[in-house]
Amino acid sequence: MAMQLDAIVPFGRSMDEYRRLFALSDEDLKKRIVSIADGPASFNAEMTRGGFAVVSVDPLYSYSGADIERRFDAVVDGIISQVKATPADWVWSYHRSPEHLRASRHQALRDFVADYDDGRRDGRYLVGELPRLKYPDGVFELVLCSHFLFLYSAHLSYEFHKASVVEMLRLGSEVRIFPLLTLDLQVSPYLAPLLSEIRALGYVADIEEMPYEFQRGGRHMLRIRGMPDCSPMSRATTFFNR
Numbered sequence: 388m389a390m391q392l393d394a395i396v397p398f399g400r401s402m403d404e405y406r407r408l409f410a411l412s413d414e415d416l417k418k419r420i421v422s423i424a425d426g427p428a429s430f431n432a433e434m435t436r437g438g439f440a441v442v443s444v445d446p447l448y449s450y451s452g453a454d455i456e457r458r459f460d461a462v463v464d465g466i467i468s469q470v471k472a473t474p475a476d477w478v479w480s481y482h483r484s485p486e487h488l489r490a491s492r493h494q495a496l497r498d499f500v501a502d503y504d505d506g507r508r509d510g511r512y513l514v515g516e517l518p519r520l521k522y523p524d525g526v527f528e529l530v531l532c533s534h535f536l537f538l539y540s541a542h543l544s545y546e547f548h549k550a551s552v553v554e555m556l557r558l559g560s561e562v563r564i565f566p567l568l569t570l571d572l573q574v575s576p577y578l579a580p581l582l583s584e585i586r587a588l589g590y591v592a593d594i595e596e597m598p599y600e601f602q603r604g605g606r607h608m609l610r611i612r613g614m615p616d617c618s619p620m621s622r623a624t625t626f627f628n629r
């Protein structure tokens with residue numbers, strides 16, 4: 388068992404990691420992006436500094452920056468200890484060691500917190516939680532979800548995953564989800580049935596290998612795109628009612 392967590396933890400990645408794990412091209416960065424379950428990632432802060440636009444959504448954003456830091460501090464030692472106890476479960480190419488991992492996560496948190504109040508004021512950090520979000524249909528071009536769906540399959544049901552994917556497809560024409568493994572390094576049991584249901588509705592759903600792997604074997608992203616002959620909402624509604 389690579390990692391056992393009682394709850395979904397506020398651990399955040401950097402923009403460089405997001406670019407690798409979502410294969411974000413220079414063109415992608417210019418799109419209207421929503422990043423769901425974004426937590427204390429520094430993606431939004433770094434994107435904003437670079438002149439790009441992204442909206443981050445997470446239930447965590449009902450808390451202050453200081454509260455989010457406290458939540459991170461409460462879990463970081465336990466997570467790093469579990470990583471140290473299972474060195475073969477991780478690929479030490481991007482993060483070179485458990486201490487390097489800790490430093491990277493701290494850096495992301497610091498970048499996030501430094502940007503958080505400005506971002507909340509500007510509407511870049513929005514409180515919201517899957518499987519229902521309050522934004523209008525099709526307002527985004529790219530919908531991202533890193534280290535939440537599939538990863539927490541032991542905590543969240545198949546129905547939750549299905550409704551969440553429907554909701555993300557309602558918001559934008561392309562959805563990308565990474566990773567497809569659970570916390571214990573198994574391909575999520577939800578992946579195959581979800582792929583069947585999505586494809587049966589005419590969505591194009593591809594599993595692509597990414598140039599990023601930290602969980603051993605966790606280097607695949609799910610990309611889902613709509614077909615132009617059918618509106619996202621009608622397809623999503625059909626999917627949800629099946």
Ligand SMILES: C[S@@+](CC[C@H](N)C(=O)[O-])C[C@H]1O[C@@H](n2cnc3c(N)ncnc32)[C@H](O)[C@@H]1O
Pocket residue numbers: 395396397398399400401423424425426427428444445446447515516517518532533534535
């Ligand atoms: C492990 S963190 C991932 C953070 C970021 N996406 C990354 O990869 O660096 C998981 C995040 O999921 C958020 N979360 C928990 N329940 C959620 C829900 N129902 N909808 C959206 N996000 C949720 C948590 O608050 C947490 O910030």
